[in-house]
Amino acid sequence: MTSAAPEIASPVGVVAGGGAMPFAVAESLAARGITPVLFPLRGACDPARVAQFRHRWISVGQLGRAMRLFREEGCRDLIFIGTLVRPSLSEIRFDIKTLRLLGSVIRAFRGGDDHLLSGVGRLLEQDGFRMVGIKDVAPDLLMPEGCITRAWPADNAKADIERGRAVLAALGPFDIGQAAVVIDGHVVAVEDIEGTDALLARVARLREEGRIRAAIGRGVLVKAPKSGQDLRFDLPTIGPRTIAGVAAAGLAGVAVIAGNTIAAEPQAMIELADAKFVFVMGLSA
Structure with missing residues (x-):
């Protein structure tokens, strides 16, 4: 599911978590003549980089304050982007607006990240935002x-890609993760709450321990949105760190769904992949 209307109203509110992606989105908007307003989440977003943009700080659990600031800045259209370690309900200080919606907030927390984000998104849309x-x-x-690197997947890698896609499609309804590693037809690891970097580090450790005996340069990291996922939230992301992790894990490459995966720092990612003889492939949805 995607947003119903592509006509974007300027300014756009960028609810910003950690990492580089909120700033890449803001820069992309600005380059197209659309004013970005960052709403960085306290404790997650980089204050030094936030200062370069028009911004208003917000906190998790402060829905009432966030909605007021969105309106003050004239932001009807909102996007969630960036990383965030999910807090427990007991760690959040709710404002009055959030307390009034507490039943809906608790229901949103009872599920994976996609369930949480789409639940919060629905609450905002009920208040007139999009x-x-x-x-x-x-x-x-x-x-x-298509393949964006000099290296291309061999036939064995193509078979691993198809197995990885099938595994992720089966796991999707459980809202577990968006990535799997397949080596010579064997599913050796799937993503959990730790994320893709930890998944790749685990594969590298299993190789070091002799638990994975396939030759270096075999196997693929496959990433895809969860089946039925609201594609406005929590899309899979790859970037230079992903490529470094793939190379350290001894894999041949990474395959993702084209058009439904964010490519962070693409030029740096391609250059590193070429240096490490790793392929990066965008698959047809």
């Missing part, structure tokens, strides 16, 4: 279809 996705505001940040 949630949009990367496809709407920064399509240039999405992975294209």
Whole structure:
């Protein structure tokens, strides 16, 4: 599911978590003549980089304050982007607006990240805002279809890619993760709450321990949105760190769904992949 209307109203509110992606989105918007207003989440977003943009700080659990600030800044269209370690309900200080919606907030927390984000998004839309996705505001940040590196997947890697896609499709309804590693037809690891970097580190450790005996340069990291996922939220992301992890894990490459995966720092990612003889492939949805 994506946002219903591609006509974006300026300014756009960027609810910003950690990492580089909120700033890449803001820069993409600005380059197209759309004013970005960052709403960085306290404790997650980099204050030094936030200062370069028009911004208003917000906190998790302060829905009432956030909605007031969105309106003050004239932001009807909103996008969630960036990383965030999910707090427990007991750690959040709710404002009065959030307390009034507490039943809905608790229901949103009872599920994976996609369930949580889409639940919060629905609450905002009920108050007159519109949630949009990367496809709407920064399509240039999405992975294209085809191989974008000098290295290409061999036949064994293509078979691993298909197995990885099938595994992720089966796991999707459980809202577990968006990545799997397949080596010579064997599913050796799937992503959990630790994320993709930890998944790849685990594969590297299993190789060091002799638990994975396949030759270096075999196997693929496959990433895909969860089946039924609201594609405005929590799209899979790859970047230079992903490539470094793939190389350290001794894999041949990474395959993702084109148009539904964010490519962070694409030029640096391609250069590192070429240096490490790793392929990066965008798959047809």
